[in-house]
Amino acid sequence: MLLGTILHRAVLLASLSPFAAVALHAQRLPGGVHPEHYSLTLTPDLKAATFSGEETIDVVLDAPSKAITLNAAEIRFLSVTAGSQTAEVSLDSGKEQATFTFPQAVPAGKVTLGIRYTGILNDKLRGFYLSKTKSRNYAVTQFEPTDARRAYPSFDEPALKATYDIALVVDSADTAISNTEIVSDKPGPMEGKHTVKFRTTPKMSTYLVAFLVGDFKCTSGKADGVPIRACSTPDKVAMTKFAVESAEYILPYYDKYFGIKYPMPKLDMVALPDFEAGAMENFGCITYRETDLLVDEKTSAIPAKKRVAIVVAHEMAHQWFGDMVTMQWWDNLWLNEGFATWMESKPVAKWKPEWNFPQDDARGLDVTLNLDSQKTTRTIRAKAETPGEINEMFDGIAYGKAGAVLGMVENYLGEETFRQGVHNYLAAHLYANATAEDFWSAQTATSHQPVDKIMQSFVTQPGVPLLTFSEQGANGVPVAQSRFFLSGAAADSSQQWTLPVCVKSNGKPLCRVLTPEDATLPLAADAKLPFFYGNARAKGYYRTAYTPTQLAAIVAKAESLTPEERIGLVGDRWALVRSGQADAGEFMNLVLALKNDSHGEVMGTALDKVRSIDSRIATDEDRTRLAAVVRRELGPVYAALGRPCAGESYDREQLRAELMEALGDAKDPAVLTEAKELAERAYAPGARGEKGLDPLLTATAISVTAAQGDAALYEKIMAASKDGGDPGLQSEALRTLALFTDPALVTRTLDYVVSGEVRNQDSWIPIAILLSGRDTRETTWSYIQKNWEKVHAQFTTNSGSRVVGAAGTFCSVEKRDEVASFFASHKVDAAERTLAKALDNINDCVRVRTAQEPNLQRWLASQTKP
Known part of the structure; x- marks a missing residue:
C-alpha cells in the first residue's frame, strides 16, 4: 500500500508521551484453525448502503473443538453451520472477533463452515464501503491491514493464507472487478440482477482480496502475454492511457528482474473516487486514488506523470513482494513496503531516464x-499487535528507511548479486510467508558478504549513524560513528552499526564495511586529499561530518559530485545546522556556492532549507534581509534561463520552477508580475486551468500568486476545486486554496473543507498545509480548537494523525504546551506516536531558533556590508 502525499510518521516512546499510554493487549486469533479455501457470494445494495453475504470456509482443525474463533467487525450473523450442527455466535467488538460455539465438538481435520450474514457499506473508506460521484454510488474495498473482517468473516491475519472463489450479485447495468478474471456472467438470481463469478485465486492473505462494483470503463493493454487494464468512472477513462503504458513497460521489467513471471492471469488497475491510501496492491486488482492513476498526457506536468509511474511501479512490485511472498506478521511490514519503495524507481528510471528519478x-x-x-x-x-498499533506501522520508517537500507546494501553488493539474492528469497517462499531473517539469510548465502550483520544492525536498532571523519592519515581516513540526533542531544557513541561505507576521492569509489570495532576507513593508494567525499553515489544510510579542510575541498570540487551526491551534501550540512554542529551562515554560503547548479532537484533541496531558515529561524527583520539576498543572488540566474521553449529538458523546466518559487517568496517584482500573468492566462475564461508550454512553471506561478493573496484568483481556484472533471487539477486547486494568507480567506477555506463538500480523503490536506504555514498557522489552530467537532468529523482512519503532525510546526514553548494539552483531551485515533513527534519538532525548533538566530544575523550583516 502506498500512503497519501504526506505519510503519518509517528512512533511513541513512553517517556516522551504527554499522557499515560493505554495498556493494549494482543488481538491475535487463538490458533489451531487453518483456513484453506473461501467461497464468497456478496450482494451489495448500493442505494441502501448494505450488503448480504453467503460464505463457506474450508478449514483444518488441529484438534476437536466446540468453539472456533475468527475475525468479524460490523457484521450481523444470520446463521453459522458446520456439517449438521448450527453454532451460537458471540461477538467481542473490542477484539473484532466472533466465536462460533457448537453443541458438539467439531472433529479434527477438514471442516466446512457455512455462514450467512449482512453488513454495511460504510463511509469510512475501509472494509466494503461506498464511494460516490455526483451521479451514483460505487461499492469498493480496502482491507489492509485489518479490515477484510468488515466485508466477510475471516481469519484476518497475513499468515493464514487461503484460496478464494468470489461471486458478486449486482445490478444488471453494473459490472464487477475482482482479483482474477471473470469465468461466468449470468442473469439472476432475481430480476434486474446478474451474477458475476471469478476464477479461483492463488493462495493469498485476506487483506489482498478485492471486489469492486459499478459502471467502470477501462483502457486495455498487454505485456508478456498478460492482459492489462486501467479503469475509472466513465467520464475519466481517457486519463487511464498513461497508466497502461507504464504497466506495459514495468511488467516485463519485473518478470526479467525477479526471474519469476507475474503470477496472476491479468492485471487490473482501478481508480476510485473515494480512496484514502495512495494505492493498494490487491493481488491482480490494484486500487488507486484517482490522482495516482489518472493523468492527462497532453496537458499534465511531468511531476504528475512521474507520480503515476512511481505509484504503478510500487504497487506492481507488491505483486511479488507482499502478495506472492508475504510477511509473517505486521512487525515485518517493511518486507512489503520497504521492498516496494526500494524497487519502485528502478523500472521507471530505466524507462524515462530524462526524468531524474x-x-x-x-x-x-x-x-x-x-x-x-x-x-x-x-x-x-517493531511490535504491532492491535489494529491501532498495526496502522501506525505504515510510516516513513517502514517505507523510507527500510527502502533506503535495501538500496544501501544493493549499492555495496552490486546490482546483479543483490538481484540474485532477491530471486533466491522469493523462490524459496512462493505463495507463503517470510521473516526478516529469511531475507538477509538469502542475501548472505548468495553474496558471501556479511549482509545478515548489516541488515540486523539497521532492522533492530533505531536511529541514524553519524560518521565523523578526521584528517587523512597514512592508513586511511579516521572515522568515528555515533547515533545522530537533530535535537542537539549529545551523540550516542554507545550505539554502533555494521554498515557499508562508500568513499569517493581522486580515485574510483571504494566501498568498505565499517564495523563497530573499526576506527579507520582504508583508501586506495591514489585516493589522497585534497578531495574526499564519504557517501559515494549517495546511497549510504548515514550522515557525514567533515573537518573544515575536507569540507572546503568538497565544496571547491562540487562539480565533480553527481547531482545525487550534491543533494546528500546539502542534506548533511543542513542536518548538522539543526543539531547545532554547524552554522546557519556557513550553510547559506554553501547554498550560494551551488546557485548555478543546473539540476532542479539540487537547487530544490537547497531552497527547501532556505525556506526552513526563513520560517523557523529568521525574525521578521531577518526575513526581509534574507529575501533581498535571494533576489540579488538568484534573480540573475532565473533571468538567464529565459522563457520556456519547446524541447527543453525536464531539468531546465524544474530549475526554472524552483527559482520562480524562491523569488516569488522573496517578492521579486518582476517574478511576481510574470507569475500573475501566467496565473491569469491559466484561469482565463475557457482555459480551465490549462498550463500552456510549461505546465510546471504555470502551476508554480499559480502558487506564487495565491501566496500574494489575490482575491479574484481565489474565486477561480475555489471553482476549480469543485470541478471533478480532472482529478489532478481539482486536487491542485484544493492545495492552492491553502496558500492564501488573508485571515478571512483562510477561514473561508477551512469552512469549505469541513462542510462536507470536500471528500474526507482530501479534507485533511488543506488543513495540514494551513497549519504548517507561518502566516496561516495561528488562524488555523484557533479554528481547529473552536470547531473541533466539525474538523474531527472529517478524519478517516489515518488522516487525523496527519493534522496532529502538522501541529508540530509551531515554534514556542507556549504553543507546545497548548498542542499537548489540546490533543490530550481531544484524542485522535492512531495518533499518539505522531503527537510525541510533533512535540519533539516544536522543542527542536525552539532550540534551533535560539542557537542559530545569531549566526544567521551575523551572516546577513556580512551580506549587506559595502
Whole structure:
C-alpha cells in the first residue's frame, strides 16, 4: 500500500508521551484453525448502503473443538453451520472477533463452515464501503491491514493464507472487478440482477482480496502475454492511457528482474473516487486514488506523470513482494513496503531516464534521515499487535528507511548479486510467508558478504549513524560513528552499526564495511586529499561530518559530485545546522556556492532549507534581509534561463520552477508580475486551468500568486476545486486554496473543507498545509480548537494523525504546551506516536531558533556590508 502525499510518521516512546499510554493487549486469533479455501457470494445494495453475504470456509482443525474463533467487525450473523450442527455466535467488538460455539465438538481435520450474514457499506473508506460521484454510488474495498473482517468473516491475519472463489450479485447495468478474471456472467438470481463469478485465486492473505462494483470503463493493454487494464468512472477513462503504458513497460521489467513471471492471469488497475491510501496492491486488482492513476498526457506536468509511474511501479512490485511472498506478521511490514519503495524507481528510471528519478531518491533519503534522527523514532521491525498499533506501522520508517537500507546494501553488493539474492528469497517462499531473517539469510548465502550483520544492525536498532571523519592519515581516513540526533542531544557513541561505507576521492569509489570495532576507513593508494567525499553515489544510510579542510575541498570540487551526491551534501550540512554542529551562515554560503547548479532537484533541496531558515529561524527583520539576498543572488540566474521553449529538458523546466518559487517568496517584482500573468492566462475564461508550454512553471506561478493573496484568483481556484472533471487539477486547486494568507480567506477555506463538500480523503490536506504555514498557522489552530467537532468529523482512519503532525510546526514553548494539552483531551485515533513527534519538532525548533538566530544575523550583516 502506498500512503497519501504526506505519510503519518509517528512512533511513541513512553517517556516522551504527554499522557499515560493505554495498556493494549494482543488481538491475535487463538490458533489451531487453518483456513484453506473461501467461497464468497456478496450482494451489495448500493442505494441502501448494505450488503448480504453467503460464505463457506474450508478449514483444518488441529484438534476437536466446540468453539472456533475468527475475525468479524460490523457484521450481523444470520446463521453459522458446520456439517449438521448450527453454532451460537458471540461477538467481542473490542477484539473484532466472533466465536462460533457448537453443541458438539467439531472433529479434527477438514471442516466446512457455512455462514450467512449482512453488513454495511460504510463511509469510512475501509472494509466494503461506498464511494460516490455526483451521479451514483460505487461499492469498493480496502482491507489492509485489518479490515477484510468488515466485508466477510475471516481469519484476518497475513499468515493464514487461503484460496478464494468470489461471486458478486449486482445490478444488471453494473459490472464487477475482482482479483482474477471473470469465468461466468449470468442473469439472476432475481430480476434486474446478474451474477458475476471469478476464477479461483492463488493462495493469498485476506487483506489482498478485492471486489469492486459499478459502471467502470477501462483502457486495455498487454505485456508478456498478460492482459492489462486501467479503469475509472466513465467520464475519466481517457486519463487511464498513461497508466497502461507504464504497466506495459514495468511488467516485463519485473518478470526479467525477479526471474519469476507475474503470477496472476491479468492485471487490473482501478481508480476510485473515494480512496484514502495512495494505492493498494490487491493481488491482480490494484486500487488507486484517482490522482495516482489518472493523468492527462497532453496537458499534465511531468511531476504528475512521474507520480503515476512511481505509484504503478510500487504497487506492481507488491505483486511479488507482499502478495506472492508475504510477511509473517505486521512487525515485518517493511518486507512489503520497504521492498516496494526500494524497487519502485528502478523500472521507471530505466524507462524515462530524462526524468531524474535517482535525484528523487536522494531527496527522499534526506527526508527519511531527518525523520529517523528525531528522539522519537522506532526500529524497522517493531511490535504491532492491535489494529491501532498495526496502522501506525505504515510510516516513513517502514517505507523510507527500510527502502533506503535495501538500496544501501544493493549499492555495496552490486546490482546483479543483490538481484540474485532477491530471486533466491522469493523462490524459496512462493505463495507463503517470510521473516526478516529469511531475507538477509538469502542475501548472505548468495553474496558471501556479511549482509545478515548489516541488515540486523539497521532492522533492530533505531536511529541514524553519524560518521565523523578526521584528517587523512597514512592508513586511511579516521572515522568515528555515533547515533545522530537533530535535537542537539549529545551523540550516542554507545550505539554502533555494521554498515557499508562508500568513499569517493581522486580515485574510483571504494566501498568498505565499517564495523563497530573499526576506527579507520582504508583508501586506495591514489585516493589522497585534497578531495574526499564519504557517501559515494549517495546511497549510504548515514550522515557525514567533515573537518573544515575536507569540507572546503568538497565544496571547491562540487562539480565533480553527481547531482545525487550534491543533494546528500546539502542534506548533511543542513542536518548538522539543526543539531547545532554547524552554522546557519556557513550553510547559506554553501547554498550560494551551488546557485548555478543546473539540476532542479539540487537547487530544490537547497531552497527547501532556505525556506526552513526563513520560517523557523529568521525574525521578521531577518526575513526581509534574507529575501533581498535571494533576489540579488538568484534573480540573475532565473533571468538567464529565459522563457520556456519547446524541447527543453525536464531539468531546465524544474530549475526554472524552483527559482520562480524562491523569488516569488522573496517578492521579486518582476517574478511576481510574470507569475500573475501566467496565473491569469491559466484561469482565463475557457482555459480551465490549462498550463500552456510549461505546465510546471504555470502551476508554480499559480502558487506564487495565491501566496500574494489575490482575491479574484481565489474565486477561480475555489471553482476549480469543485470541478471533478480532472482529478489532478481539482486536487491542485484544493492545495492552492491553502496558500492564501488573508485571515478571512483562510477561514473561508477551512469552512469549505469541513462542510462536507470536500471528500474526507482530501479534507485533511488543506488543513495540514494551513497549519504548517507561518502566516496561516495561528488562524488555523484557533479554528481547529473552536470547531473541533466539525474538523474531527472529517478524519478517516489515518488522516487525523496527519493534522496532529502538522501541529508540530509551531515554534514556542507556549504553543507546545497548548498542542499537548489540546490533543490530550481531544484524542485522535492512531495518533499518539505522531503527537510525541510533533512535540519533539516544536522543542527542536525552539532550540534551533535560539542557537542559530545569531549566526544567521551575523551572516546577513556580512551580506549587506559595502
